[in-house]
Amino acid sequence: MPAGVADRKRPPVGLVVFAVLFAAAALIPVGYVIQAAFAMGWQQLADLVFRPRVGELLTNTVLLVVLGVPCAVVLGVGGAWLVERTTLPARRLFAVLLVMPLTIPAFVASYGWASAIPSINGLGGGLLVATLAYYPLVYLPALASLRGLDPALEESARSLGMNGWQVFLRVILPQLRLAMLGGGLVVALHLLAEYGAFAFLRFETFTTAIVVAYQAGFAGPNAAALGVVLAMLCFVVLVIEAAARGRLRYSRVGSGTQLPAPRVELGRAAPFVVGALLVLATAAVAVPLANVGRWLFATDAADWQPLLNATWQTVVLSVGGAVAALVVALPIAWIAARYPGRTARTLEGAYYVASSLPAIIVALALVTFTLRVVPAMYQTVATVIAAYVLIFLPRALVSVRAGVAQIPEGFEEAARSLGVSPFMAKLRVTAPLLLPSLAAGAALVALGAANELTATLLLAPTGTRTVATGFWAAASAIDYAAAAPYALTLVLLSVPAVALMFAQVKARRSR
Amino acid sequence: MSLQLTGVSKSFGSQPVLDRVSFDVERGTRLAIVGASGSGKSTLLRIIAGFEQPGAGEVRLDDRLLASATTTISAHRRGIGYVAQDGALFPHLSVRGNIGFGIPRSAAREGRIREVMELTSLDADFLDRYPHQLSGGQQQRVALARALAPDPKVILLDEPFSALDTGLRAHTRAAMTRALSQSGVTTILVTHDQEEALSFGDQLAVIAEGRLVQAGRPAEVFDAPASAEIAEFLGAALFVPAHANADARAVCAFGDLPVRHDLSAGARSVRAMLRPSQLSVGDNAGGTAATVESARQSGSAVELELRFGSAAGFSLTHRVPLYEAHRFPVGRTVSVHVDGGVVLYPETAASDPVRSALAP
Numbered sequence: 001m002p003a004g005v006a007d008r009k010r011p012p013v014g015l016v017v018f019a020v021l022f023a024a025a026a027l028i029p030v031g032y033v034i035q036a037a038f039a040m041g042w043q044q045l046a047d048l049v050f051r052p053r054v055g056e057l058l059t060n061t062v063l064l065v066v067l068g069v070p071c072a073v074v075l076g077v078g079g080a081w082l083v084e085r086t087t088l089p090a091r092r093l094f095a096v097l098l099v100m101p102l103t104i105p106a107f108v109a110s111y112g113w114a115s116a117i118p119s120i121n122g123l124g125g126g127l128l129v130a131t132l133a134y135y136p137l138v139y140l141p142a143l144a145s146l147r148g149l150d151p152a153l154e155e156s157a158r159s160l161g162m163n164g165w166q167v168f169l170r171v172i173l174p175q176l177r178l179a180m181l182g183g184g185l186v187v188a189l190h191l192l193a194e195y196g197a198f199a200f201l202r203f204e205t206f207t208t209a210i211v212v213a214y215q216a217g218f219a220g221p222n223a224a225a226l227g228v229v230l231a232m233l234c235f236v237v238l239v240i241e242a243a244a245r246g247r248l249r250y251s252r253v254g255s256g257t258q259l260p261a262p263r264v265e266l267g268r269a270a271p272f273v274v275g276a277l278l279v280l281a282t283a284a285v286a287v288p289l290a291n292v293g294r295w296l297f298a299t300d301a302a303d304w305q306p307l308l309n310a311t312w313q314t315v316v317l318s319v320g321g322a323v324a325a326l327v328v329a330l331p332i333a334w335i336a337a338r339y340p341g342r343t344a345r346t347l348e349g350a351y352y353v354a355s356s357l358p359a360i361i362v363a364l365a366l367v368t369f370t371l372r373v374v375p376a377m378y379q380t381v382a383t384v385i386a387a388y389v390l391i392f393l394p395r396a397l398v399s400v401r402a403g404v405a406q407i408p409e410g411f412e413e414a415a416r417s418l419g420v421s422p423f424m425a426k427l428r429v430t431a432p433l434l435l436p437s438l439a440a441g442a443a444l445v446a447l448g449a450a451n452e453l454t455a456t457l458l459l460a461p462t463g464t465r466t467v468a469t470g471f472w473a474a475a476s477a478i479d480y481a482a483a484a485p486y487a488l489t490l491v492l493l494s495v496p497a498v499a500l501m502f503a504q505v506k507a508r509r510s511r
Numbered sequence: 512m513s514l515q516l517t518g519v520s521k522s523f524g525s526q527p528v529l530d531r532v533s534f535d536v537e538r539g540t541r542l543a544i545v546g547a548s549g550s551g552k553s554t555l556l557r558i559i560a561g562f563e564q565p566g567a568g569e570v571r572l573d574d575r576l577l578a579s580a581t582t583t584i585s586a587h588r589r590g591i592g593y594v595a596q597d598g599a600l601f602p603h604l605s606v607r608g609n610i611g612f613g614i615p616r617s618a619a620r621e622g623r624i625r626e627v628m629e630l631t632s633l634d635a636d637f638l639d640r641y642p643h644q645l646s647g648g649q650q651q652r653v654a655l656a657r658a659l660a661p662d663p664k665v666i667l668l669d670e671p672f673s674a675l676d677t678g679l680r681a682h683t684r685a686a687m688t689r690a691l692s693q694s695g696v697t698t699i700l701v702t703h704d705q706e707e708a709l710s711f712g713d714q715l716a717v718i719a720e721g722r723l724v725q726a727g728r729p730a731e732v733f734d735a736p737a738s739a740e741i742a743e744f745l746g747a748a749l750f751v752p753a754h755a756n757a758d759a760r761a762v763c764a765f766g767d768l769p770v771r772h773d774l775s776a777g778a779r780s781v782r783a784m785l786r787p788s789q790l791s792v793g794d795n796a797g798g799t800a801a802t803v804e805s806a807r808q809s810g811s812a813v814e815l816e817l818r819f820g821s822a823a824g825f826s827l828t829h830r831v832p833l834y835e836a837h838r839f840p841v842g843r844t845v846s847v848h849v850d851g852g853v854v855l856y857p858e859t860a861a862s863d864p865v866r867s868a869l870a871p
Contacts, residue, residue: 408597408599410595410597410599411599413560413562413593413595414595414601414657415587415612415613416562416585416586417560417561417586417587417589417592417593417658418592418612418613418657418658418660418661419587419590419613419661420587420613421585421587422585422587428612429601429603432603433601433602
């Protein structure tokens with residue numbers, strides 16, 4: 001088929017209608033922020049925003065992002081390079097150890113640290129816990145990029161007379177730019193959105209302040225004004241990342257090769273590097289887990305008793321969220337993969353902006369929206385599921401889109417030329433081939449939803465207690481023993497999703 | 512009766528891809544369509560298959576209207592099989608599942624699967640294998656078996672051999688051509704490979720820039736290409752300035768030669784086309800004298816550069832077998848004979864659009 005033919009095909013109208021409707025729904029939180037800003041008017045907004053307290057929050061939040069993101073990038077890229085491109089001893093073990101912090105929700109890690117060293121607090125404590133919890137979000141894409149890089153580039157650089165260090169700086173690092181920017185963006189958004197971890201350490205950011213304002217004055221003007229500023233911060237982060245990325249594209253991946261890439265000899269530095277990685281693993285994994293273990297020994301039967309019910313409710317909510325996210329993701333993923341063009345880009349852009357708002361703003365928006373527009377939906381399971389879809393949609397979108405893109409259109413055409421109707425062709429050919437990607441996307445959403453704390457706290461129907469909110473209720477009441485079984489469950493629930501992400505990265509080379 | 516295209520045109524955006532293409536394919540015959548990449552030949556096939564709709568014109572099969580600018584019958588209701596370049600075998604189905612895909616579930620299904628496998632010389636051991644366990648040539652034969660299984664009226668082949676290695680290609684092509692002629696199904700093959708096009712079908716059509724520039728029996732098209740550009744596209748050709756005489760003969764650098772076809776349309780200045788295979792080189796007198804300027808070994812042959820006339824004359828490259836090369840050392844004057852006649856074309860400016868469209 002001549003190049004460019006696909007560009008001129010138009011997506012089916014029905015599909016576009018669904019994608020537009022879903023995009024409109026996904027933009028409810030953005031609409032809420034804009035509406036809140038306008039409804040308050042400049043004077044009231046200025047009164048609420050230009051206060052010493054907001055200045056303090058702003059300083060904390062900006063410092064957190066400005067210091068936390070570079071730390072996470074250094075840890076993530078450095079770790080990926082060490083396990084993938086050096087002769088690090090036990091590198092397979094370290095490759096897994098470095099991703100393990102992702103299995104521990106940041107608020108559980110925070111609980112581990114705070115219960116071990118009660119004096120940890122403020123910006124320092126927040127930075128320590130959050131950086132250690134979130135650097136794997138840079139590590140994974142960096143690892144994927146390194147595995148996808150063509151070693152021929154490095155070999156050419158070496159043949160031009162560069163040493164190992166120069167190759168890293170001048171050839172490898174520039175190619176990791178996309179991974180660093182993308183990972184850094186995700187870390188920044190997580191830092192802006194994190195509530196539980198910072199609340200524990202008595203470190204105030206916009207997100208923690210909004211929760212406090214919500215508890216005091218509901219979704220009133222104070223919470224809304226803080227929400228407007230937080231949304232602006234997210235927007236600034238998006239713009240900075242987009243500007244730094246320039247014309248580079250995320251989808252660009254080297255063709256890869258069967259040849260193993262050359263590894264840099266660590267030599268006498270090896271013991272020090274191993275030591276540093278062990279310290280990192282201890283701080284990021286061993287300390288939180290050891291403290292969960294310590295408190296588990298202090299539990300009695302009563303502490304375990306509510307766990308079953310909480311797990312069941314978590315499963316119902318997160319499976320519901322996963323299925324709903326797939327339904328929302330499928331039309332836009334299909335359009336993006338099969339009909340690339342302006343429509344697809346515009347819609348994807350809408351989803352992208354919508355899903356970068358923090359969970360707390362999604363929650364505020366849904367509270368306001370349900371109360372004003374559909375009061376029957378307020379504090380219902382449906383609203384919680386809607387929040388999960390909004391927060392975790394990118395996970396479903398990435399998996400489903402990649403899955404659709406992998407299935408050549410020629411398969412459906414072949415089926416049709418064999419006398420099978422277009423619908424049956426999709427059912428008999430496309431659906432079975434898409435199933436693994438759908439399952440992966442659903443798993444990632446479900447496991448993210450199972451750990452979700454902020455929006456669940458605000459939106460869950462009265463009497464609903466998920467594992468995360470159960471943990472939070474116990475831990476914030478300083479009942480560390482009662483929180484431990486929940487913490488263990490949260491970690492166990494996260495393991496499959498992290499294993500799945502890790503496996504997807506490791507599969508890079510075989511493509 | 513036949514598959515009939517009448518004035519089929521198609522454009523993508525403002526870019527025309529097909530321009531009023533018309534032809535008939537008689538039932539049970541094979542047509543090869545050859546053209547350079549981007550000539551619109553794949554689009555033509557996709558219109559016949561029902562994956563694209565023509566902007567103008569009609570496609571009919573046995574007098575049933577399949578497609579026009581306003582109506583179209585869905586691909587799955589046309590009874591037209593299609594084999595894509597890469598085979599497009601369903602990776603989640605075994606060979607049995609793939610071949611049986613278009614056959615309704617019935618007692619006869621398994622028998623039909625085995626029948627088409629036999630027809631395409633596929634071993635029954637392959638039944639439970641998956642596409643990734645097959646070689647490229649086997650995959651293409653499974654794709655053909657799958658397309659043949661529902662007993663279509665027409666089979667369309669879109670460059671089905673181009674992804675295969677050279678050795679495998681000839682073998683697969685032979686097996687597939689045999690299967691197609693045994694099944695007696697009407698077949699259209701699209702290719703950019705002239706050899707393939709010339710050897711495949713009962714009919715050959717040449718397409719350039721979306722237009723059908725010549726059609727006919729392969730031997731006739733090769734013998735009398737409608738234009739110098741088509742002649743060059745279909746195989747190595749030599750052109751020399753010529754002067755036409757009244758008695759179907761022409762005088763050129765190779766002497767006074769018979770004219771097989773005069774396609775110069777009465778042009779004032781003409782050139783004669785001949786194929787390198789018409790030339791033979793000897794050391795006896797009687798032919799046209801030429802000087803061996805250089806000799807270069809190329810595999811089992813030696814390429815001689817022969818210069819005709821003085822330094823201002825023209826030169827051409829001629830291949831002789833290695834074991835004969837010693838007869839033609841550099842500097843030797845040799846004698847060039849031409850067998851068979853020439854085809855005359857008008858002398859045209861070099862920038863002919865059809866020529867650039869056909870350039871491989």
